[in-house]
Amino acid sequence: MKATVSKTVILSNRDRGFESHPLRQPNLPEQSAISGPKKSVSLVLAGFGHVGKAFFALLQEKLGPLRKRYGLDLSLRAILKSDGGFMPEGSLLEHRIVDLLACQTGGPPLWRAGLTVESALKKIDPGILVECTPSSLQTGEPGLSYIRAALENGWNVVTANKGPLVAAFRSLLNLAREKRLSLMFSGAAAAALPTLDVGLYSLAGAEVCSIEGILNGTSNYVLTRMGEGATFKEALEDAQAKGIAEPNPALDVEGWDTAAKLLLIANSVMGLELTLGDIKVKGITKISPASIEGSKKEGKALKLIGKISRAAGRWSAQVSPVAIKSGHPLFNVDGTNKGITFHTDTMGSVTITGGKSDPRGAAAALLKDIIHTFVSLP
Numbered sequence: 001m002k003a004t005v006s007k008t009v010i011l012s013n014r015d016r017g018f019e020s021h022p023l024r025q026p027n028l029p030e031q032s033a034i035s036g037p038k039k040s041v042s043l044v045l046a047g048f049g050h051v052g053k054a055f056f057a058l059l060q061e062k063l064g065p066l067r068k069r070y071g072l073d074l075s076l077r078a079i080l081k082s083d084g085g086f087m088p089e090g091s092l093l094e095h096r097i098v099d100l101l102a103c104q105t106g107g108p109p110l111w112r113a114g115l116t117v118e119s120a121l122k123k124i125d126p127g128i129l130v131e132c133t134p135s136s137l138q139t140g141e142p143g144l145s146y147i148r149a150a151l152e153n154g155w156n157v158v159t160a161n162k163g164p165l166v167a168a169f170r171s172l173l174n175l176a177r178e179k180r181l182s183l184m185f186s187g188a189a190a191a192a193l194p195t196l197d198v199g200l201y202s203l204a205g206a207e208v209c210s211i212e213g214i215l216n217g218t219s220n221y222v223l224t225r226m227g228e229g230a231t232f233k234e235a236l237e238d239a240q241a242k243g244i245a246e247p248n249p250a251l252d253v254e255g256w257d258t259a260a261k262l263l264l265i266a267n268s269v270m271g272l273e274l275t276l277g278d279i280k281v282k283g284i285t286k287i288s289p290a291s292i293e294g295s296k297k298e299g300k301a302l303k304l305i306g307k308i309s310r311a312a313g314r315w316s317a318q319v320s321p322v323a324i325k326s327g328h329p330l331f332n333v334d335g336t337n338k339g340i341t342f343h344t345d346t347m348g349s350v351t352i353t354g355g356k357s358d359p360r361g362a363a364a365a366l367l368k369d370i371i372h373t374f375v376s377l378p
């Protein structure tokens with residue numbers, strides 16, 4: 001594993017040539033909202049499943065506040081699914097999700113069978129591609145090709161999809177830098193838990209010596225429910241019904257989703273060059289109710305922990321179920337919550353916990369990255 005300096009989200013907006021706006025302090029009165037020129041941004045959404053639909057609904061909900069608070073005027077110009085897409089003249093946000101889905105089966109002529117992400121990107125003035133297609137940790141596709149096409153055609157990117165970054169982390173970041181465009185992936189790195197924001201921004205200048213995290217809401221939910229008496233199967237079905245499990249839940253419970261997030265966070269925050277093959281992965285599929293009960297009796301909690309640390313000059317990374325003691329900073333992270341502890345050389349240990357593990361939380365992380373692409377912090 002080679003150490004390099006990652007500057008994923010460190011590029012300032014001025015470097016990228018964007019207008020910047022002062023960010024209003026959260027609790028200031030309404031008159032402090034910015035009154036400067038509005039920035040109009042076109043969006044193309046790839047993937048219209050759980051996360052894509054939650055993002056669409058969130059945009060409709062937040063459009064007014066985004067204009068008022070950040071001067072951002074977002075226009076959703078196209079939505080792409082696996083077999084075609086919606087691309088009207090104006091913004092899709094004027095439509096309702098149910099009406100759009102009805103179009104596909106014979107409603108108003110918004111649906112274009114066979115429309116592809118690549119062709120939509122070429123027909124619309126560049127803005128941001130919002131990438132929410134399924135994660136393939138092996139090939140990165142289809143998201144990898146979509147992100148490359150976006151960057152090649154002058155589009156910034158925000159993504160909830162781990163696959164492309166796991167498959168081609170450094171080459172995608174290099175491409176974004178070469179094109180002076182932004183590629184942000186909070187949505188793929190534990191979404192509503194602000195792992196990258198804290199690691200890159202709040203801990204700037206500190207050396208992150210090791211990271212421990214509960215990074216997968218589904219596994220944590222399953223372990224918590226099993227601790228309450230549910231079987232593994234019941235708990236997993238419950239997580240699927242809530243829409244928090246990956247389309248392929250094996251990724252969650254076998255530990256690969258945690259490994260992918262650990263990779264993205266470590267490569268970004270610690271400047272490493274981890275690949276999935278560098279991470280030892282063991283999931284929770286073999287955990288029995290008896291072992292959870294046994295940990296409880298010892299005053300411990302069984303958690304699926306992703307960890308990266310260094311010993312004798314070598315990095316080691318693993319994902320495995322660990323019985324942690326009550327004083328551990330992640331001990332009380334239960335249910336769909338997630339948590340991460342950064343151990344640093346100068347700032348001590350910093351832990352953040354919480355963050356919604358569901359499509360709306362992922363959508364909110366995408367929206368946050370869109371805001372940060374165009375709005376500079378004061």
Ligand SMILES: NC(=O)c1ccc[n+]([C@@H]2O[C@H](COP(=O)([O-])OP(=O)(O)OC[C@H]3O[C@@H](n4cnc5c(N)ncnc54)[C@H](OP(=O)(O)O)[C@@H]3O)[C@@H](O)[C@H]2O)c1
Nearest residue numbers: 047048049050051081082133134135142160161358359362
């Ligand atoms: N669910 C969560 O809470 C969550 C949280 C964080 C991150 N994520 C990540 O977000 C991404 C989306 O998750 P999801 O739960 O929304 O998945 P999902 O419900 O399965 O939706 C996937 C969407 O992608 C579309 N799609 C599939 N292949 C495509 C292609 N070749 N071109 C264009 N669109 C294609 C599908 O189209 P069709 O409708 O035509 O099949 C569907 O609309 C995944 O990468 C996941 O890892 C999910």
